[in-house]
Amino acid sequence: xxxxxxxxxxxxxxxxxxxxxxxxxxxxxxxxxxxxxxxxxxxxxxxxxxxxxxxxxxxxxxxxxxxxxxxxxxxxxxxxxxxxxxxxxxxxxxxxxxxxxxxxxxxxxxxxxxxxxxxxxxxxxxxxxxxxxxxxxxxxxxxxxxxxxxxxxxxxxxxxxxxxxxxxxxxxxxxxxxxxxxxxxxxxxxxxxxxxxxxxxxxxxxxxxxxxxxxxxxxxxxxxxxxxxxxxxxxxxxxxxxxxxxxxxxxxxxxxxxxxxxxxxxxxxxxxxxxxxxxxxxxxxxxxxxxxxxxxxxxxxxxxxxxxxxxxxxxxxxxxxxxxxxxxx
Amino acid sequence: xxxxxxxxxxxxxxxxxxxxxxxxxxxxxxxxxxxxxxxxxxxxxxxxxxxxxxxxxxxxxxxxxxxxxxxxxxxxxxxxxxxxxxxxxxxxxxxxxxxxxxxxxxxxxxxxxxxxxxxxxxxxxxxxxxxxxxxxxxxxxxxxxxxxxxxxxxxxxxxxxxxxxxxxxxxxxxxxxxxxxxxxxxxxxxxxxxxxxxxxxxxxxxxxxxxxxxxxxxxxxxxxxxxxxxxxxxxxxxxxxxxxxxxxxxxxxxxxxxxxxxxxxxxxxxxxxxxxxxxxxxxxxxxxxxxxxxxxxxxxxxxxxxxxxxxxxxxxxxxxxxxxxxxxx
Numbered sequence: 001x002x003x004x005x006x007x008x009x010x011x012x013x014x015x016x017x018x019x020x021x022x023x024x025x026x027x028x029x030x031x032x033x034x035x036x037x038x039x040x041x042x043x044x045x046x047x048x049x050x051x052x053x054x055x056x057x058x059x060x061x062x063x064x065x066x067x068x069x070x071x072x073x074x075x076x077x078x079x080x081x082x083x084x085x086x087x088x089x090x091x092x093x094x095x096x097x098x099x100x101x102x103x104x105x106x107x108x109x110x111x112x113x114x115x116x117x118x119x120x121x122x123x124x125x126x127x128x129x130x131x132x133x134x135x136x137x138x139x140x141x142x143x144x145x146x147x148x149x150x151x152x153x154x155x156x157x158x159x160x161x162x163x164x165x166x167x168x169x170x171x172x173x174x175x176x177x178x179x180x181x182x183x184x185x186x187x188x189x190x191x192x193x194x195x196x197x198x199x200x201x202x203x204x205x206x207x208x209x210x211x212x213x214x215x216x217x218x219x220x221x222x223x224x225x226x227x228x229x230x231x232x233x234x235x236x237x238x239x240x241x242x243x244x245x246x247x248x249x250x251x252x253x254x255x256x257x258x259x260x261x262x263x264x265x266x267x268x269x270x271x272x273x274x275x276x277x278x279x280x281x282x283x284x285x286x287x288x289x290x291x292x293x294x295x296x297x298x299x300x301x302x303x304x305x306x307x308x309x310x311x312x313x314x315x316x317x318x319x320x321x322x323x324x325x326x327x328x329x
Numbered sequence: 330x331x332x333x334x335x336x337x338x339x340x341x342x343x344x345x346x347x348x349x350x351x352x353x354x355x356x357x358x359x360x361x362x363x364x365x366x367x368x369x370x371x372x373x374x375x376x377x378x379x380x381x382x383x384x385x386x387x388x389x390x391x392x393x394x395x396x397x398x399x400x401x402x403x404x405x406x407x408x409x410x411x412x413x414x415x416x417x418x419x420x421x422x423x424x425x426x427x428x429x430x431x432x433x434x435x436x437x438x439x440x441x442x443x444x445x446x447x448x449x450x451x452x453x454x455x456x457x458x459x460x461x462x463x464x465x466x467x468x469x470x471x472x473x474x475x476x477x478x479x480x481x482x483x484x485x486x487x488x489x490x491x492x493x494x495x496x497x498x499x500x501x502x503x504x505x506x507x508x509x510x511x512x513x514x515x516x517x518x519x520x521x522x523x524x525x526x527x528x529x530x531x532x533x534x535x536x537x538x539x540x541x542x543x544x545x546x547x548x549x550x551x552x553x554x555x556x557x558x559x560x561x562x563x564x565x566x567x568x569x570x571x572x573x574x575x576x577x578x579x580x581x582x583x584x585x586x587x588x589x590x591x592x593x594x595x596x597x598x599x600x601x602x603x604x605x606x607x608x609x610x611x612x613x614x615x616x617x618x619x620x621x622x623x624x625x626x627x628x629x630x631x632x633x634x635x636x637x638x639x640x641x642x643x644x645x646x647x648x649x650x651x652x653x654x655x656x657x658x
Binding site: 100124125148149150152153180194196198199201202203303319 | 429482485523524528529530531532647
């Protein structure tokens with residue numbers, strides 16, 4: 001949906017007002033009729049904004065609008081294709097699922113799906129992904145790269161990197177990436193990337209990259225994750241603007257994706273390595289029921305972890321769950 | 330849909346009759362009412378059979394039922410899961426597309442989609458796939474193997490192999506496989522496999538394997554393919570039963586898939602090699618705009634062609650179009 005200047009101006013006046021602002025004042029300010037103001041208020045409500053209307057008092061923005069509303073995210077977004085189309089769901093099964101269906105139906109590259117709450121949120125290997133409504137970032141992007149299936153991991157890499165960089169920009173916190181697809185602050189998880197794709201033998205049709213990120217959320221409300229998860233607000237000691245953070249993530253993703261399209265995968269991988277939680281550390285990896293230990297050296301272009309075992313042998317680990325043998329001092 | 334014995338018996342009587350058979354005779358034969366016979370005829374018509382009904386004369390099967398009707402295919406099908414569910418479309422966009430949508434909605438492994446005609450039939454890399462109605466085999470199968478994306482090529486392999494074996498059984502013709510996904514008789518193409526899949530980084534959600542096979546079709550009707558394509562009827566000099574051939578293909582696919590699930594990929598690959606059109610031959614391969622020449626040695630487990638070039642170097646070719654430098658004598 002595209003919005004007229006009037007819609008944006010009405011939104012601006014409502015946001016700037018302390019308490020109620022009369023329809024007449026808004027109408028006069030924009031040189032439009034009171035009926036036209038009412039029409040704009042209806043449009044904004046449909047978009048997801050909560051606007052109270054009282055006879056004699058006028059209009060009031062009810063909650064500070066830190067919902068992941070497309071109009072809010074796009075306002076000031078410096079990208080040319082990522083997030084130019086955003087679809088917003090207060091509640092849905094999973095943003096990856098919606099994006100997958102949209103991609104099947106031909107939605108274009110860069111299309112973003114955001115949600116406040118997921119009923120079937122999940123991480124890698126169908127693991128549950130917990131997230132209370134209106135607290136975190138849940139979003140998925142459609143990509144249509146002209147690559148082979150083995151190159152898809154680069155999209156997970158560049159998205160992890162984008163998330164870490166955006167966190168740094170908005171909060172100054174240093175987040176790290178834990179192979180293959182998690183984001184950590186210190187020894188606790190704050191987010192994850194879920195990459196899914198549709199392909200033929202030798203080419204990819206589309207890739208969906210989903211991001212789940214704990215922002216203004218207190219993980220102690222879920223016993224399952226209270227000891228292993230954290231959030232940006234917990235690490236920072238205050239809440240932050242989800243809209244601002246998401247905008248920054250989308251901008252970083254576009255930058256990374258442009259590098260990827262230029263074939264600069266080595267640059268992405270090197271940067272990824274410098275933000276790796278496990279690079280150079282002794283790790284234990286459980287993969288398909290087998291546990292291996294060694295030093296996590298790096299990641300190759302297919303996304304395999306290169307593990308140097310105690311006998312000095314190098315192994316490519318395709319997939320697995322990593323734990324650090326000792327936390328970095 | 331499942332069918333009662335009555336439906337099957339009515340079908341049998343109609344097929345066996347020379348010309349018309351009266352409703353009364355059918356009713357007496359099965360010890361059911363004439364109204365019940367009429368009900369079964371309606372069921373059969375809905376299933377795709379053309380049955381003429383005339384006052385005083387009775388019923389008559391109009392065309393020999395070599396349509397790819399599920400009831401016909403399942404009659405005598407010796408499989409435990411492949412083709413236990415078959416969905417039949419006289420005309421559809423593409424069986425792979427239907428199967429993909431079904432798989433997204435949770436359809437189970439072994440589900441088959443067949444069509445008589447496709448409006449958007451295609452081969453690898455979106456190339457057009459021509460097939461006139463009611464002449465060929467167009468079908469797709471849903472698989473849900475617990476494997477990584479790099480292992481998907483084995484499904485293309487085992488399906489190619491199943492097609493070649495079924496052709497041998499039903500027609501005694503020796504078809505060969507041309508890497509990566511075509512079926513040939515002599516120097517002409519008679520079919521192709523189109524494998525598509527949905528995956529995460531380290532596991533496959535589902536795989537759709539599509540088969541397009543020229544059976545009772547005269548390729549000279551299409552100028553685009555008249556010099557490069559053939560069909561089984563052309564090679565054999567007579568038409569064959571598509572239903573019988575499809576049944577045999579489904580049975581061979583199930584056997585191959587069971588081997589695959591037991592981890593016997595090497596066995597599949599070895600068998601595939603013995604049916605390869607290009608193994609040991611000098612070939613020219615065009616892949617992503619680059620042309621290479623050499624001897625096609627074998628295929629590795631990821632589906633890459635191992636090419637021995639003129640300098641004695643081995644190369645893994647991921648994807649490409651192959652032409653034989655000289656035809657085998």
